[in-house]
Amino acid sequence: MTTGWNETADAVRLEAVRKEYGEGVVALDGVSIAFPRGGFTAVMGPSGSGKSTFLHCAAGLDRPTSGRVVLDGQDLDGKSETYLTKLRRDRVGFVFQAFNLLSALTVEQNVVLPLQLAGKRPDKRLVARILTHVGLDGRRKHLPGQLSGGQQQRVAIARALVTDPAVLFADEPTGALDTRTAADVLGLLRESVRASGQTVIMVTHDPVAASYADEVVFLADGRIAGRLSRPTAEAVAERMTHLGAWDRLAVQA
């Protein structure tokens, strides 16, 4: 668990990150925030608050217009696309809302893909352990098309965990799931943090999903609009209603 750890306290740190698209559309407006290791943080905000941009910048998928992102102790500024790709492969895990898996590959092949891309031989026992952990031990030879939505998200989590990443980013991981399945998947994410000290950053607009996290960070109009520790769904929903000037919009989101 300590190999490759950098002796910095934070898994991800953003310093005055600003991101503009095209002419004057500001998605992130000077965001500074640090995510400690071993924590489960939810990033919340209404539509258009900059959640997705925040995730892209923090994970090295996109480059900020200005400011600094330090991921696992490494400054992403000025790094080449290939460098960032390799960093993502080795140190970052992703779980997206949908279309997480390659439909041509079996469950097991999808899970070990990041290792293979890095030219590493997958450790059979580790893979078996992770698949058991996400509850898919019996389905390793299935194709994604043969799985339910919840099972597909579990496969995505398994793939995100297989490289033992410094951070696991989840972008609306339960957005396409029914409530019971969503609860299973969120439980699994929380379990990963509790059991093995995994760092998880999850973007969501669902207060119930956010309540599984240790802490909730609120975003509005591209800025941090507050934090909430040990959240409950009610408290989160309450906060969301009064975010920024967009009360009514927030309620709908």
Add this chain to the structure above:
Amino acid sequence: MFTLAMRTLRVRKGGFLATFVAVFFGALIISACGGLMETGIRSETPVQRLAAAPIVVGGQQTFELPEEDPATLDPDDKHKFKNVTLPERVRLDAALAARLRAVPGVTNVVGEVSFAAQAGAASALGHAWNSAALTPYALKGEAPKPGEVVVDAGLGLAVGDTLPVAAHGSVGEYRVSGIAEAPQAMRDSALFFSASDADKLSGHPGRYDAIGVFGGDVAAVTAAVGDAGIVTTGTDRGAIEFPEVATSGENLIVLAAVSGGLSAMVMVFVVAGTLTLSTQQRQRELALLRAIGTTPRQLRRMVLGEALVVGVLAVAVAVVLGPVLGNWLFGELAAHHVVPDVLEFEQGWLPATVAAGASLLAVVAASFVAGRRASKVRPTEALAEAAVERRWLTPIRLITAILCFAGGTALAIVTVAVMTGPVAASTAGPAVMLWAFGLAAISPGVTKVTAMLLSWPVRAVSGVTGRVALLNTRVGAVRTAGAVTPIMLAVGIATANIYLQTTQEAVSNQAYTEDLRADAVVAGPGGLDPSVLGRVAAVPGVASASEYVTSTVFVDRPYDSNQNDDGWPALGVSELTGNAVEVPAKLGRQVGDTLSLRLGDGTPVDVRVAAVVSQRAGFERLVLPASLLAPHTTLGLAPQLLVRAAEGIDTATLTSRLREATAGLPVAVGDRDALIAAHAKGNEIGAWVNYLLVGMILAYTVISVVNTLVMATAKRRREFGLQRLSGFTRGQVLRMAGVEGGLIAAIAVLLGTLVSAGAIVPFCLVVTDSLLPSGPIAIYLVVLAIAVVLSLVAILIPAWAATRGRAVDATSIGE
């Protein structure tokens, strides 16, 4: 990445079907062309008439033409030569046969003479009976004495029959003394005469077409022959029996190289299109791969890996079937007399290897294009709902386009400024490709602009469906361009090739007609006896008559830098006598100069320039005395007499008088129209070859376009579903798709016409001084119709299939 590519392929077979089909047909055509090329290079002709002789000596049918002026070269410099094939039969002296008889070990030496002979209604070749052993023929009956003939069993005659035989310009009656039976199938029927009759009828007593040697070894025979001829054994003997195979072999090589090369280039376009399409349709998957740590390089390797696996499979099937197509093409070429049917189609492992190599190279080049796009997919696109349209103009595209347009313009300038006559067509092929490449490089932008230009007419004729179709075409310019490019290419290549051909034909016919001052022709396919000229000239109403002989001559000295290995066309006429020659101004000689020529059978002769004439560019020729030229042709006699009517005599009167005067001679009388028609018929072979080539490329493009469009449209199921949910009826969706198809066709036709104009206009400026080609407009309309029908069918059928069932099902998320 290779394993990933393999797994992807196994599951997503459908997405790669288009690429497979494109590579398969491309490799198939290249392989078949390779077979034709190998056939041309080998020129293997199984020997028939000379089958029994183990060693056959023939005339030296090639000579070396210096590539640089020997007079100005330093003696130390290496002299470069090109091997030139002589078009007329080079014969051997009978004395050589006598020398060969003295070679130790030689048991028998048989000289062969072969001459065209008309036996009643059937055409045959005449020989001397003592050479029957060369085949060997078996005899039933008696060997022929003078006045007698032994006939081929195939002619269906009996011993004792009387047979009129026309040979060497005269008709004689012969008594059938025996029937000869060949041991194998023969192309030509044979007539055997006594040695003295054969000498007389051949027109060249004392000279043999070939000499068969029995016994003795090849080395000793070769030594005895020296440079008096060439010694062949085995399959090489066929080249002596059928010397015409050498030239047609060369034609076959050129034909195969041109069509094979063109197919390979078209294949790069088409495969790049299908691969790009399949990567675009997997945009989200590629973005996911990028997000979870696939480097751009790995993604490129994956695209290359997938393409190569598909390519190898397609090529493997194609090279197996290649010889089948090659054999069929060869059969068609032989049936249309483009190649002699005695040539044997031969396709070994080499064409297959070359086809595989070239096709895989094309696949690699195409996957480079598609892979570059794939590796530029942004990882964040995995998270977005809709795929973002790619940028339509990149620096690489722009530079490629500029380079291609510059090249095309340069070729046009060269064509107009430097070239003269039909040779200007040689820049047309590369010009078409350059313009097409250039437009293809910037096709999304061009598509966008053209769609904008076409928006007025489209809006005028259609309502909301037309507007949506316009938007789709403009916003989806990259996708639309993928369909436009191959159609543009097909329209461009087809239009350019066909109209270059028709223009060339028109110019050639015009050049022939301009020079033709004859009102009637007396033609004898077996040659005209020199006495016929006198008989015809004496006919009342004939102003003048001249023998008309065509051949080829080569200028030896002074060195002629304009001369290529085809030499100068030569015309023999009776107006010139002795060693007088009329030369084109292009040769750069003065009246009174002496020229050393080499005639069609390689005989050197010195001639004196009697006149310098200016001739239509590209149709220059040397005019020689018929009496000088005719004996050095294979036939040995003039095949035609051109006749001019005296003032006040009409053609009908003239021809009927000529018929009377030549009654009993083996000749036919025709008028001016018959001559022109015969000339045009000679052009048909070239036209036919060109149409075959265009047809093949067109068929290939059609297959590619259909499979690209079908694939692209079938994937729009969801989009069509959404449109129906937002209020479109199914009919409106189909109408919209139809307008899109029409737009694709219109844009492609517009650009294709532009591409072909890039080649046709400079050519026409050179040969006809006009901007437009000569030829029926109907051809262009047919090309247009094919393009339109093709795009409509390829878009409407999959759209019809994709809009079947409930709209709601089509919109559900899922791969």
